[in-house]
Amino acid sequence: MGHSTDGDFEKKTDIESAPSSRRHGEHLPYIHKVGSPSPNNVLKEFKDAVKETFFPDNPLRPFKDQPRSKKFILGLQSIFPILEWGRNYSLSKFKGDLIAGLTIASLCIPQDIGYAKLANLDPQYGLYTSFVPPLIYAIMGSSRDIAIGPVAVVSLLLGSMLQDEIDPKNVVEYRRLAFTATFFAGITEAALGFLRLGFLIEFLSHAAIVGFMGGAAITIALQQLKGFLGIQKFTKKTDIVSVMRSVFGSAHHGWNWQTILIGAAFLGFLLATKYIGKRNKKFFWVPAIAPLISVVLSTFFVYIFRADKKGVQIVKHIKKGINPSSVNEIYFSGKNLAKGAKIGIVAGMIALTEAVAIARTFASMKDYKIDGNKEMVALGAMNIVGSMTSCYVATGSFSRSAVNYMAGCHTAVSNIVMSCVVLLTLELITPLFKYTPNAILSAIIISAVIGLVDIEAVLLIWKIDKLDFLACMGAFFGVVFVSVEIGLLIAVCISFAKILLQVTRPRIALLGKLPRTTIFRNIQQYAEATRVPGILIVRVDSAIYFSNSNYVRERIMRWLTDEEEELKARGLPRIQFLIVELSPVIDIDTSGIHALEDLHKSLQKNDIQLVLANPGQSVIDKLHASHFANLIGQQNIFLTVGDAVLTCSPKVDESVVN
Incomplete structure (x- = not known):
């Protein structure tokens, strides 16, 4: 005999006519029986x-x-995908890429200087990170829209984890550890792509990412109060309690009103331009160039009025010139090697998650496909090369990618244009940033991270899944009240806990028959679904493995016991058949088989017959290999629940027959 599953009739089925009904010799419809499987090729x-x-x-x-x-x-x-799409590159595409590249360059330059401070590095390292990595990605990456460079969340995470190991005042050792972490972040990303293990990053759920990003945004904004208020002495901790204690503790003597005036005025300007760009997509360039305009104007005012003499903190010095080599600064031995590897793996995974999510988002908007594994290799390669050229961890920036998309980019050439502008900045313009106030950098970062707090996404998560909401809030409060690392750990733990909960406690539904049909559905979902007298029908909505097999058996037995007690109290006929719908059960292991055997034995003691309906190919193969199919009898395995009910119910009424 053949074998079929879920309506798949590629193999033959054994068709037997149903027993004669009690309606004057009329025959019931044909019943399809699940046959024996063909031999397997292991x-x-x-x-x-x-x-x-x-x-x-x-x-x-x-x-x-x-x-x-x-x-x-x-x-x-x-x-190198550039060799493929580069053959069809044209002048019209270059015009779009040129405009997009110049636009994102105007946005990235002030952001990079601020993000480097988040990572506790000198300003030029932010610019370095927007020069080399984008060039590598443009050659190896497959996304047309993603804009590469340092980002706020990864910068904060990296800075937070690095300062736990080495004091940032120890500039040389701290910088070396940063390059080492970047190297291992690249190794991690490239290895995941090369070994095609990208599915591992999917274990961090969307809800956990939303909570983590929101918490990180709040933490980043709070960290900017140092520059925004002109505070000299500020806590190194990132939790909200320590930060607010540091802020209010310095209120009487540490705040500078000129600094606050500069920060507040330009923060208002930046938020106003973001509002304009959001209301009218044609003005996307307004919020894109607003940070650079803010830097130019604030630097000019500080220089003219010599506000730095009145307590306004300024950038002071940005080293001129392109990226120096840092190959000799990476730790390849010693105790700091393990520290750098640990930090790099965590930072690399977060950077990878953000970049792949951004690339997929814009690819779907333009209706083209990206290869996730190739993306990981490209991101890994750019960070490996970056670590050797004085860069820290780079990834895709959502805000810059959005600007890149709206500016009309066609290919990754926009990243090359951006890199060229950064190159010119490093070679020619960096001395002009000497009088740039720290307050304006804080205002730029605050305006940039506000968008990471996605209230609408949180409300949607609450409506859809309460466990997801728990993961979201756990990650959020972990970041805000403890630290970035703890928040990330909570996000990962809750995501895994949800997976384990769903695996160990699968849904099991009690089925009833829909009126005037032979369709059986969950009685909790369909109020009109009615139970069949003398038969209990359940559906297991998960694979049956060692992790949940005992729960599945015990849950079915509890349902059976409760049902029999209720029937006995109402004076109705007892249960004679237990039908288990197996169509959602994609697989079963030896523990699952043993659980079914124990269930069969328990049912036999109560004079109840176990019947199986619609087992999938993998399941029926294993049922035959373990001889369980012979134990319960081939005649007790059916293609559909309807077939099983027609055969098993000795006292079926007219409505069930029809």
Whole structure:
């Protein structure tokens, strides 16, 4: 006999006519019985499983039946996508990329200086990070819209974790550890892509990311109060209690009114331009160039009025020139190697999560596909090279990518244009930033991170899934009240806890028959669904593994006990058949088989027959391999619940028959 599952009739089914009804010899509809499986090819099954897990997109397909020269070219294009799309590049595309590149450059330059301060590094390192990594990504990346550079969340995370290991005042050692962490962040990202393990980043749920990003945004904004208020001595801790204690503790002698005036005035200007850009998409360039305009104007006013002599803190000095080599500064041995690796892995995973999410978002908006694993390799390569050229961890920036998209970019050439502008800035303009007030950098960062607090997403998470909301709030409060690392740890732990809860406590539904149909559905979802006399029908909505097999058996037995007590109290016929709907059960292991055997034994003691309906291919194969199918009898395995009810119910009424 053949074998079929879930309506799949590629193999033959054994068709038997139903028993005669009690309606004057009339016959019931045909009943399809699930047949015995064909012999399995274990090696082929293992090969298919590995292929589907690691190579679902079959990356070798383009190379099939191609000459060696063509394979070589395709191989290069696979590693360097610019060789593929560059052949069709045109002047019209360059015009769009040029405008987009200049626009995001005007946004990134002031942001980079501020983000470097978040990472406790000198300002030039932020600019370095927007020069080399974007060039590497433009050659190896597959996203047309993502804008590469330092970002607020990763900068804060990196700075927070680095200062726990080395005091930022120890400039040389701190910087070396930052480069080491960046190197290992790149190794982590590239390894995940090369080994096609990108699915690992999916374990951090969307809700946890929303909470983490929101908490990080609040923390970043609070950290900017030092520059915004002109406070000289400020706490190194990031939790809200320590920050607010430091702020109000210095209120009488540490605040500078000129600094506050500069920060407040330009923060209002930046928020106003963001509002204009949000209301009218045609004016996207207004909030994009507003930070640079703010830097120019504030620097001019500070210089003219010599506000630095009145207590206004300024940037002072940004080293001129392009990225120096930092290969010799990376720790490849010693105790700091392990510290750098630990920090780099965490920072790399967060950077990777943010970049892939951004790339996928804009790819879907423009209706093109990106290869997640290639993206990871590209991001890893740019951070590895970046660590050797005085850069810290770079990734995709959502705000800059959004500006890049709205400015009309066509390809990653916009990143190259941005890098060229940063190069000119490093070579020519950095001395002009000497009198830039720290307050304006704080205002720019505050205005940039406000968008990371997504209230609408939080409300939607609350409406959809309360466990997701718990993960979101756990991550948020962990970041705000403890530290960035603890918030991230809470986010990961709650995400894993949710997975474990769903795996160990799967949903099990009690099914009833919809009137005038042979369809059986969850009685809690469909109020009109009615139970079949003498039969209890349940559906297991999960694979049955060692982690949940005992729960599934015990939950079914509890339902059976409760049902029998209720029937006995009402004087109704007792349960004679237990039908288990297995269509959602995609797999079962040996523990699951043993749980079914124990369930069968318990039912036998109570004179109840176990019946299975619609087992999938993997499940029916294992039921036969374990001889469980023979234990309960081939005649007790059916294609549908309706077939099982028609056969099993000895006292079925007219409505059930029809």
